[in-house]
Amino acid sequence: MTKIPPLLETRNLTMRFGGVLANDGVNFSLGEMELRCLIGPNGAGKSTFFKMLTGQLTPSEGTIRFRDHPIDGHPSHEIARLGIGIKTQIPNVFNGLSVRENIWLAAQRKTTRNAARQIVDEVLERIMLKDLAGAIVGQLSHGQRQWVEIGTVLAAEPELILLDEPAAGMTDEETERTAEIIHEINKTRALIVVEHDMEFIKMIAKTVTVFHQGRIMLEDNVEAVLADSRVRDVYLGKKVAA
């Protein structure tokens, strides 16, 4: 019997910036349709990890395989075409264009004119920006631009979605809505979510991977991770220990 390869697998993934080890031998594996949360203090290497997965950085060492297909060091657009979509930490959107145009650009690449229009309408409904479809994205609030970026990721219909701090700058209501959408997406697709907001993590997480100083320190289900004393020491101390 052949084993089904994991959706995403990294082996000994290492990124050096001069003398700084941003990622140090990361062995990470994600199954099909899995929802994984990444946590860790600032500078733990989470965003660097995401940048290597999406081709924005070429790893110094190690390999990344997406459905058993090596992708490390490939250009971003090739990786995106294979089906990895990312919402970056700082909203990365087309600021001078309308909300609708932003979503359309994501939707139209691999589909027909009519299908793209339909996807745009669905996504606008989903991110609740239908009334602002004609607005220029650069003039929207930070939270709304987060939604626009999530919308572009959804409209591209990737197989694996990476979300880097999706709830940052959102109201409680919006955060809840984000959690809902994440659950909804997870019915058909795999996700990796980086977040600092522990309440949010509790809302969505099953398995949590903890990054610390560029390495994976711990990987377990959410209750075990939040109860772990080392995790508290490096990161959560004040908030959860109480």
Place this chain on the structure above:
Amino acid sequence: MSDTVKLSAQIAAVLVACIVVAVMPLYADLFQLMQFTLFASMAVLALSLGFIWGFGGILCFGQTAFFGLGAYAYAVAAINYGDSTPAILCAVIVPALFALALGYFVFYGRISDVYLGVITLTVTLILFNVFNSTAGDEYTIGTARLGGFNGMPAVPTFNMPFDPTAILYPEDSWYVTGGALIAIYVGLRLLLRSRFGRVAIAVRENETRAALLGYDPRVVKLWVFVLGGAIAGMGGALYVNWGAFVGPTIFALSLSAEIIIWICIGGLGTLIGPIVGCFLIQYLVSQIGSQQSFNSNLVLGAILIVFVLLLPQGLVPTLRNLVAAGWYRVSERRRETGHGQSRQMTAGQPVGAE
């Protein structure tokens, strides 16, 4: 301003331009007509840079490289074939291929924007020196002598397609040059509404996001650059047709800088702006040139300073915003009075009902 308003404004502008081109020979004397023909050929060059800079985000300091290559390619081919039809084709293809080769190294080498400016500027200087040192019989392509710093005089001008005996009169040349300018404008407008054009604008807006959505920014920028080169080359052919002459000063830095000034004054990020800026400034410079009290470069510099300080967006975007603001105010007022009427009617209704 809504999309339909914009579109109707653009269509109106094209219609007006067509009429102006059509009736110009009736109102202008031969000298003026020749001058406008020159301006229109330069406007094609301005349009090419306005397109790649304003919509592709590529600031090329050496757009004259493609203009000059187009001019030389036209001259060499026209002398050899004795027919302008294949020569015009050469004037478009040679600079486009050159842009393809140059752009490939620049965009696939991931050279940043500032260096792109430096490289294109240097390329223009190199081409100037190369063509400047082609004096002598050994620099002959077919029957065409490149002529070094003297350039190539008596280049055959445009003739009717495939009929070298039917040479165009200055009026016809005006129609061809003005018509080409309008056709290129319309073509670029259509392109910007197409999928490719919208993706090109997206790449200009945010290269990283475009790549993360699966578009290859290198390919998109390369094609925008090649198209810009082809259009500049066409401008070069129109320029040679105007003067029947091409020399190495066509690669001069002053012209490269001047195009940038035209675009800054007319408005970056528009297609009309570079054309308006080009016509305005060239007309002004030619008027100043006909008297002695002001130096034209001094005036040009003063105008640029005034624009950078007071109208940094340029003429066309400033006017567009003014019109849009006026439009908004009028429609607001109309809505207000509309509401007033309906309120009066509802207030009056019970009276009528009684």
